[in-house]
Structures are given as C-alpha cells and as structure tokens.
Amino acid sequence: MAKFPDEKRVSLLRRRGLACLLALAFWPSVSASAAPVDLRLAKEKFQQLCAVCHGPSGRGDGPAAAALNPKPRNYSDKAFASRITDAAMFEIIKRGGAAVQKSPAMPAWGEALSEDEVRSLVAYIRTLMPPREK
Ligand code: HEC
Numbered sequence: 001m002a003k004f005p006d007e008k009r010v011s012l013l014r015r016r017g018l019a020c021l022l023a024l025a026f027w028p029s030v031s032a033s034a035a036p037v038d039l040r041l042a043k044e045k046f047q048q049l050c051a052v053c054h055g056p057s058g059r060g061d062g063p064a065a066a067a068l069n070p071k072p073r074n075y076s077d078k079a080f081a082s083r084i085t086d087a088a089m090f091e092i093i094k095r096g097g098a099a100v101q102k103s104p105a106m107p108a109w110g111e112a113l114s115e116d117e118v119r120s121l122v123a124y125i126r127t128l129m130p131p132r133e134k
Contacts, residue, residue, distance in 0.1 A: 035116045037123040038117075038120045039123060039124050041117070042121045042124035043124055045117065045120075045121060046058075046121060049112075050121075053068065053072050053106075054072045057128060058074075058075035058125060058128040059074045060073055060075075061074075070102075075128040075129045076128070076129065078130045081132060086122050086126070088100075089121075089125060090122050092106060093118050094108065094109060094110040094113075095110060
C-alpha cells in the first residue's frame with residue numbers, strides 16, 4: 001500500500017537532489033562574477049595610494065604632481081571626463097601608464113589591487129567627475 005507514496009517521495013527527493021547539485025555546480029560561476037563596487041573602500045584606497053599624484057579630489061594636484069610631466073588629468077574637467085571611458089581607466093590603473101602608451105610615472109596596480117578594487121576605483125573616480133556630455 002505504501003509503495004506508491006514512497007516512490008513519489010523518492011522521486012521528489014531525487015529531483016531536489018538534482019536541483020541542489022545543479023545549484024552547487026553553478027554556484028562558483030555566480031559567486032566569481034563581479035562584486036558590487038565599494039565606493040567607501042575605493043575612496044580610502046584613492047587617498048592612500050593615488051592622491052599623492054592625483055590630488056585628494058583628483059584634480060591632478062597631489063604633492064608629487066609638481067615633478068611630473070605630463071601631470072595626471074584634472075577629473076573635474078568636463079571635456080576630459082566625457083572623453084575617457086571606464087574601460088580605459090580600468091586598463092591604465094591595472095596595467096600602468098607605460099603599458100597603454102602613456103606616462104610610465106603612472107604605476108601598474110594589477111598586482112597590488114584586485115580587479116574588483118580597480119573597478120571600484122574607476123567608479124569612485126567617476127564620482128569626482130562632472131556628468132558626461134552627451
Ligand atoms: C606616482 C604618481 C602616480 C600615482 C601614485 C598614481 N598615478 Fe595615476 N597617473 C599618473 C600620471 C602621471 C598619469 C598621466 C598619464 C598620462 O596622461 O600620460 C596618470 C594617469 C591615470 C589615469 C588616466 C587618466 C589621467 O588621470 O590621466 C587614471 C584613471 C589613474 N591614473 C588612476 C590612478 C589610480 C586609481 C591610482 C591609485 C591606485 C593612481 N592613478 C596612482 C601618476 C600617478
């Protein structure tokens with residue numbers, strides 16, 4: 001008499017088990033995708049690592065900038081903000097100025113910072129820029 005319900009339960013369990021397996025199989029790819037940007041941490045990093053050249057508010061006027069030629073750009077400049085893409089910023093932060101045919105004075109941060117941190121820095125730099133021109 002119990003045969004029928006039991007079979008049902010078993011197949012239900014089997015189906016659940018399969019769903020769990022599938023979830024586990026896909027979990028790593030889901031969790032490996034981009035973490036949300038962390039603007040607070042990026043601001044800290046920018047002050048720690050970048051402001052010496054880029055200036056505390058990204059105007060290219062950090063204490064070390066006086067000795068640089070070319071100098072870092074002024075992020076409050078609307079034309080520059082509209083011209084540079086997030087992808088270009090990501091590249092130069094990760095690989096350094098020399099790797100993208102710009103000033104070798106801009107260090108590569110790909111070893112010191114994770115890609116999520118670089119992405120967060122790009123988002124933070126955007127907050128220092130005026131809105132893009134259409
Ligand atoms: C030792 C000085 C120095 C430090 C430290 C430095 N940069 Fe730069 N960075 C430069 C210079 C110089 C340029 C300009 C390169 C050019 O235009 O040829 C530059 C260029 C850039 C650019 C391209 C746009 C621009 O400003 O011209 C980005 C984005 C950037 N830096 C981000 C960062 C970030 C983020 C950090 C910290 C993690 C950082 N930089 C640290 C010197 C520095």
